[in-house]
Every structure is written in structure tokens, then in C-alpha cells.
Amino acid sequence: MSISDIKAALLTAIRDFEIIDCHEHLGPEEERTSEPVDVLNLFGHYTRTDLITAGMSEADFQRLHDHNYPLEFRWRLLQRYLPEIRFGSYARAGFIAARELYGFDDINDDTYEALSAAMQERNQPGVYRWILREKCKIRCCFTQGGNDYGDRDLLLAVMRVLHVHHVHTWEAIQNNAASWGAKVHTLEDYLEAFEQAVVAGKQRGVVGLKIHANPYTDPDYPEAVAGWEGLRAGRIERLPQWHPLHTYVLDRMLEMAARHDLIVATHSGLWGDFRQLEAVHMIPFFMRHPQTRFDLYHLSFPQMQEATIIGKNFANVWLNLCWTHIMSPTLTKEGMRLILDFVPVNKVFAFGGDYMSRAVDKVIGHLRMAQENLAEVLAERVHAGLMTEDQALEVARKWFWDNPKEAYRLEV
């Protein structure tokens, strides 16, 4: 059989899997249904980067989603730049959504109005379950879109905690404490109040904490305390970007995560100055906290080699391919080849859509791209005689289901 025949067979089987979506920014469904939707929803969120880079002004991008302007006007704004971005992988997810969810093979002058009407018609309570469960076969999503998700069977909350350790002013410290219903004086008060918030979160169904890979300082407890006391006494108005207080609080939070059996999702790579977001910054934390489980996001794009070697060397780190399939199928497939070469197959999560409510339609586009990418890379291995088709499907099942289920301690 040719590689493409094997890929087609694997893809058919993989598309039948029930899956766990390992990262979204979906808020409660009302966030989506309370706003009108149309074709422009398929060109918001990530596609913004491509539109702005292609030359669209920020003001025009904002107008795309401003329903005070008529649909036709907003479509014309998009249409000016659509030819420049339509072959990129961010846009492709939107085209797949138009086809698979609403039955439109293209998005153009002839279809944009009917597509918009079809999207609005579906924008009713139940739209999440229709897209995610029915169309995507997603059992549940780990999501970071607020605190109260309503549908706790479908949406499992990951608590964002970057602002807890990466704090620069006394006012920010007090605001954090107030959000947990506490007022704090000492550093120990602060950590204790946060730990109570974590315990309460876990009781509400929180499944993990979310931080970023950043260039933290080395641990220095006296300096950390000096920073805290300086803020408290008003001697220091604002801490520098990276201060030992941040490192100390993060270290303590990572101990709490282990104590309460919560995984720590860790963003790496991709955004803006991605040198500040490289996975390698976290190596000292991976080493200091062998009992803490880390879910390392995005393969630290474009540093896939470093990320995959981290996946090889640290028993407490899982590699999560969320966002990567729409960033670049080319880099993601190369990353998966590296992973198959040297990371145990029980340490990888295949998919996270990484979309907000407004763009929830595109989860299906992203998922289809992830399924294709994995089918292709596994087909190469089967074709080379390195595994059978059944073994390839076993790997895929682990990446889409078993591994996140195990690492996130799910009882699904």
C-alpha cells in the first residue's frame, strides 16, 4: 500500500475516536449565544495576526466584529485581505468549519450571506454540544475562560494563576488576595490564602493550574522576602520584570499543585517576543519539582527540538500539541516525527483547539487538521515497516484519549 492509502485508512479510523480536547479558552456558552454571529466569526481570534500582518488596520479589524456596521460592509473589509491569508493554516480551520458544520464548500461573495444566516440559526443554547460533542466527538475540554462554566460535564476548568506569582505591586497583591476573600500581610498569609483558593477550585471541578514558561531568576529566599517586605512598607513601588519573589511564590505554588494532585499547564513559545517564553526556562522548575506534573503546551514553537528533548528527559512533563496544528502543520508534523523518535508514546497529548467562544466553530477545523497530521506521520512509520496499522492506531488513541485522561486524573 502507498503512504497515502495507509494515511486514508488511519484517518478514517482516527476520525471515529472519541477525544479529549486538551486546551480551549471557551467561556460559558451564553458568552457565545448572547452575541449575534456571522461569517466574520470565522476570521476573528488567531486569524487577526494574519490579517494585520497582511495590512489590515487595527480599526478595520475591530469593525469586522462590530455589528453596528452592516454585514455587507464588514464582508467587504475582509474580502480586501482574504486572498492574502486564505491559504494559511489559521484561515484553513475556518474554511473547514464552513464546510463541515454549515455545508458551504467555499466562503465567497456568493456564500457569505447564506453562511452567516446558517451560523446565526445554530447560535442557540446547545451550540457547544452540537459542535464539540456531536460533530467533533469531544468528550470534554480543558478550558480557561472564566470561573463558572455551567456545563461541567463538557467544560473542565483550568485555573489561570500567572498573576499570582508574577505580581509587581502591593496593590496587585491585595487585589489577588481580595479575589480569594482574604486580606494579607505576610508572604505566608498570601500563600496560605492562595492554597485555600486552590482547594476551593478543586472542589468546584478545577483540573489544573496554568502558568507560562518565562526567564525566572534563580531561587533566592532572602531576596524574595526583601522584595515582599519592600512592597509592604512602601519602600519599593514596583518590582522589576523578573524578581526572586516571583520564583519563590511559583516554587511554592508548584509544591501545592503536587500536594493537591493538580497538573500544571505551562505555555511555551509562539507569542510576540517568544524568546521570553521558551520551554527551556522551565527546566530548573521541572528538576526542583519531580512530584509536580507539567503539561507543556505548544512544543515551544519554534523550539521543537528543545521541547521534545524535555519530553524525553523528564518523567513529570507531558507534551501538548494544542495550537500547533493551526500554527504550522509542517512544523507540527516535524515535531511529531521527533516525538516518535525519542519520546515515550504515553507522554503526548495530540490536540487542543485553543479557541475562544466567538470562534468555537473553528475547533472542528483545527481538529481535522490535527487528525490529518497525525495520520500522515503515523502512515510514514507504517509504510517504512516500523509499526503496523493497529499499532499506529494504538498510539493515536493514547495521544487523543488515554494520556490526557491519565495525566489529568479524569474519571470519564
Ligand SMILES: [Zn+2]
Ligand atoms: Zn491558549
